[in-house]
Amino acid sequence: MSTLGSARKRDNKAAYLFLLPWFAGLVLITAGPVTASLVLGFTDYNLIQPPEFNGLENITRMLGDQRLHHALGVTFKYVLISVPLQLAAALGLAMLLDRGMRGLAFYRSAFYLPSLLGSSVAIAVLWRQIFGAEGLFNQLLNLFGITGRGWISDPDTALSTLIVLNVWTFGAPMVIFLAGLRQIPVMYYEAAQVDGASRWLQFRRITVPLLSPIIFFNLVLQIIHAFQSFTQAFVVSGGTGGPSDSTMFYTLYLYQRGFHNFDMGYASALAWLLLIIIAAFTAINFWAAKKWVFYDD
Template sequence: MHTLKRFVQNNWVGYLFITPWLVGLIGLSAFPMGFSLYLAFTSYDLFSAPKWIGLGNFIEMFHDPKYTGSVGVTLHYVLIAVPLSLLFALAVALLLNKGIRGLRIYRAIYYVPSLFGGSVAVALLWRQLFGGEGLLNSLLHLLGIEGMNWIATPGTALYTLILLSTWQFGSAMVIFLAGLKQIPHDLYESARIDGAGTWKQFANITLPLLTPILFFNLVMQIIHAFQAFTPAFIVSGGTGGPLNSTLFYTLYLYQKGFAQFQMGYAAAMAWMLLCTIAFVTSLLFATSRTWVYYQE
């Protein structure tokens, strides 16, 4: 007891300074998360008291065709959009690393789309671009090609969103470029003396030393892709159409929680998403030992 009293006397000033942070942590993070976890096991519609139903929401998920469909759409999006974004980001970073003139200008130009990643304006622009009378179809018409309403066709709607995600590769590109700047030039000079060509230098020097950066970008891009919402909401008008081809997991969560007022079900979906992201991230960290190379 004496030790505890002494500890408080010696540290009360520090606790006083971090009080605003503690209030924010408890009031804006810890309590809402705990309450949402409780709601995940209840039936709650905002207008009546939560009713405890145990695992009812989680059981209902796997009997809900729209839920399983949203999982499939989201996985499809993640498995294509993330590799394409990283590929373009790395390719552009390699080009910009050649010491060309106006490097800062080019870097800014490629980075600008990432600044508007989740903006409504860009999603609206994308909707106009790939609509039935959009710019893309106008260009195709000049070439004598009959276009289509790309965002209203089930086979192409999702790929327009994948293209949007790929176009916004700027943040990953900047991080790749920073990593390339840290690779010692002596290694390339030694490789050239030994007769190694450009491809061998990339495969044996650049890529291995860049794997920590690649790992970081991969984790961040996967998390971001699983949470994608605004493009699908704006392009599909909030419906996830056509024929649920753009019904992202987060969009269906929104529909359940804020359109149908099934807050318990939506909370359960949110926790399933959190667990999925945590599992995928843990899996990446576990497998990183086999392919991520640290110079030391």
């Protein structure tokens, strides 16, 4: 018995030894900075002088910060429009690929590729060129006799180009949808066809209910991802959030306060506000999921 106990202790020591790098990363890279940002959120800190405790002053500043309110409005608009469109495109293409076609592996990889590149600096630079005044999009419009505009430089359309970019990165949710569609038993569709159900009725009564856990999973992930979007707006607007703050995402405003104005205390408070907003959206989704997400059990 003692031999077995000593063997277990040796196994535990080995396990802890292998887990040590992960615990070190958790403390030094995640838990430490998160705790520090929480403390700094209640201070006046400019990265040069030592932080000074200022109580709830940063929270009070948020209530009267009109540019922050505008950034919240831009971000909410971006999330509420781009995420549903992205999921709709992902589900539509997943259903198309689920029917089976020659070269399926190639198409699946090709459609997934934008998800890997969409948040990169290179794609953001390319996007700025495509939707510029002399860009590819306007050249295509000229072929049909339509006069284009500077889509990136126009406050009315600048955010729309970023929404299109986010919708274009539908590859990751599409692959997940495709895996979910493969798990739906074919006999359900066969029985529905025997009863004379149309394709639309099959989609509403079979595909959506049985795929609802996957839809919910993608919805939560893509909302979180959309709230964290930064690179696209930073590169397209040159870091200004322009034109006229039309692409001023919340994360970009946070970056400006922290690294342009060196107002790190206020930026830390903004970061925690973003965490609260994302947590609230996630909690709402989990509450609403009880009414529309269907599980086999």
